Amino acid sequence: MDILFISPTFSGAGGIGPHAYRVAEKLRENGFNVELMDVPHVPIKNLKNLSFSMFGTLKALSNKKKYDIVHAWNLPSAFIMKKINARKKILSIHGVYSQQIGMLHSKITAKLVSANEEKVLSWADVLTTDSLTVQSEYKKLGKSFLYIPAPLDSKKFENVSQNVEKKNQIVYVGRDSYEKGIDILRNIEPKLSIPIIYCTNMEWLDAMNTLKESQIMVVPSRIESIPQVIKEAFYLKTPVIATNVGGNHELITDGKTGILIDSENPDQMLNSINQLVSDTQTKNKLAENAFQFINKNFSWDVLMEKYIHLYES
Helix, strand or coil: CEEEEECCCCCCCCCHHHHHHHHHHHHHHCCCEEEEECCCCCCCHHHHHHHHHHHHHHHHHHCCCCEEEEEEECHHHHHHHCCCCEEEEEEECCCCHHHHHHHHCCHHHHHHHHHHHHHHHCCCCEEEECCHHHHHHHHCCCCCCEECCCCECHHHHCCCCCCCCCCCCEEEECCCCHHHCHHHHHHHHHHCCCCEEEECCCCHHHHHHHHHCCCEEEECCCCCCCCHHHHHHHHCCCCEEEECCCCHHHHCCECCCEEEECCCCHHHHHHHHHHHHCCHHHHHHHHHHHHHHHHHHCEHHHHHHHHHHHHHC
């Protein structure tokens, strides 16, 4: 079976592109022929997606190969997917795209995207998402999304330092971007009892080593789908404090597998961090519960069959 994956990027520590890359690796291990489409883009914030779609469409038009399946990962990839000759077309969305655009750009831009979003989604034979929350949001728009969680590959952690003593530090892992709420965390930093390490532009392995040796990871986002880094923190037994946005609550049961706080509430964030830092018993309980939860529900052993069924059905 010949499959083509399309995504603006396949590298990095988190996000939909690296997830697509991990899926491709696993499919190849199971006998599928998966090709990754390499598309250039203009490295300027407001031109990245537009240039990716334009250059990718030109590349698609020159590609005469016929695929069994073309799988587009995020909405800009759909414009390229449309031009690929394939028996079946799949589009995966992590987060409600028009909401993300509204957060990053403007309400006018969001309205323009929203007005055309339904048409773009209709280009796919199958729509998927890794979040029950996103699935529910699109159901309101009359769109049916197949829920397929993004697995955590435990083999990826074999090179992460095994014997690490927890340092007196908090960690943030993610983009230095407004929607991630990093500015809120920076604003309360002077009032925190221990320092913060920011992993915003770091190789995955270095970020994971820093994550493992930290007391707490904070996810201060204003908008999310389901952050892969929360799953990674769970696996590395680093307790998580995260805002209750998007699908974060699908992973975090407040007081059991982590701590949920309101979005854009710096006082609550500050108090929650300082309280948890000094509460070793709660940190240990959260870490162990989260570790058990992630292995039971999000391993490749549990989810591989769902991906194989997606492509073979």
